[in-house]
Amino acid sequence: MWRSCLRLRVGGRRLLNRPAGGPTASVGLGSTILSQTRTYAPPTERKRFYQNVSITQGEGGFEINLDHRKLKTPQAKLFTVPSEALAIAVATEWDSQQDTIKYYTMHLTTLCNTSLDNPTQRSKDQLIRAAVKFLDTDTICYRVEEPETLVELQKNEWDPIIGWAEQRYNVEIGSSTSIMGPSIPARTREVLLSHLASYNMWALQGIEFVVTQLKSMVLTLALIDLHLTVEQAVLLSRLEEEYQ
Numbered sequence: 001m002w003r004s005c006l007r008l009r010v011g012g013r014r015l016l017n018r019p020a021g022g023p024t025a026s027v028g029l030g031s032t033i034l035s036q037t038r039t040y041a042p043p044t045e046r047k048r049f050y051q052n053v054s055i056t057q058g059e060g061g062f063e064i065n066l067d068h069r070k071l072k073t074p075q076a077k078l079f080t081v082p083s084e085a086l087a088i089a090v091a092t093e094w095d096s097q098q099d100t101i102k103y104y105t106m107h108l109t110t111l112c113n114t115s116l117d118n119p120t121q122r123s124k125d126q127l128i129r130a131a132v133k134f135l136d137t138d139t140i141c142y143r144v145e146e147p148e149t150l151v152e153l154q155k156n157e158w159d160p161i162i163g164w165a166e167q168r169y170n171v172e173i174g175s176s177t178s179i180m181g182p183s184i185p186a187r188t189r190e191v192l193l194s195h196l197a198s199y200n201m202w203a204l205q206g207i208e209f210v211v212t213q214l215k216s217m218v219l220t221l222a223l224i225d226l227h228l229t230v231e232q233a234v235l236l237s238r239l240e241e242e243y244q
């Protein structure tokens with residue numbers, strides 16, 4: 001439906017109509033999922049102030065419009081995303097809000113705000129190294145020694161994923177029951193640093209978010225490569241909690 005609407009009106013495409021939930025207001029956004037600074041901590045909810053959501057293709061990419069106002073980031077930058085698919089997904093988040101805008105449900109909007117504003121001013125290299133550092137505390141690399149049923153469950157569910165990653169990237173990862181975790185070889189880090197360097201800043205912001213949520217670089221790599229579905233990755237990251 002979204003795509004057909006986009007093709008009908010290229011200049012300023014109205015996607016859906018909805019009764020306004022409140023008076024017109026400025027379109028300043030906030031981020032709730034990746035709160036880095038006070039700038040990214042708006043009220044968690046507010047009354048809906050727009051009627052229509054549309055997408056416009058500009059010089060810098062795809063823009064989101066709430067009525068006749070262009071969406072902006074918390075730092076007042078024009079909210080522009082590089083792909084039509086992402087623009088549609090973000091527009092869907094805004095259009096799906098009812099009488100009350102619940103910012104904490106708008107995960108993609110939050111990630112885009114973070115990518116556009118980069119509130120912590122981190123470089124691409126810093127993002128990459130932060131992601132790879134998660135190997136030191138990777139959820140699926142830490143194993144229990146008891147009870148036996150959980151030991152077997154971890155082995156049966158996690159070992160195949162580690163084995164896949166080792167074969168896919170030709171590296172050594174391993175697992176350990178020590179509180180210090182496995183000793184990750186320097187070459188493994190170098191290979192993964194090089195691999196992540198092939199992604200742009202938009203992708204790296206998303207990767208960091210996923211790594212943080214799953215607490216696992218290995219599961220994130222499997223998710224990126226479509227070796228796992230989102231549901232499978234989440235369940236594997238919560239194996240101990242689900243066992244209890």
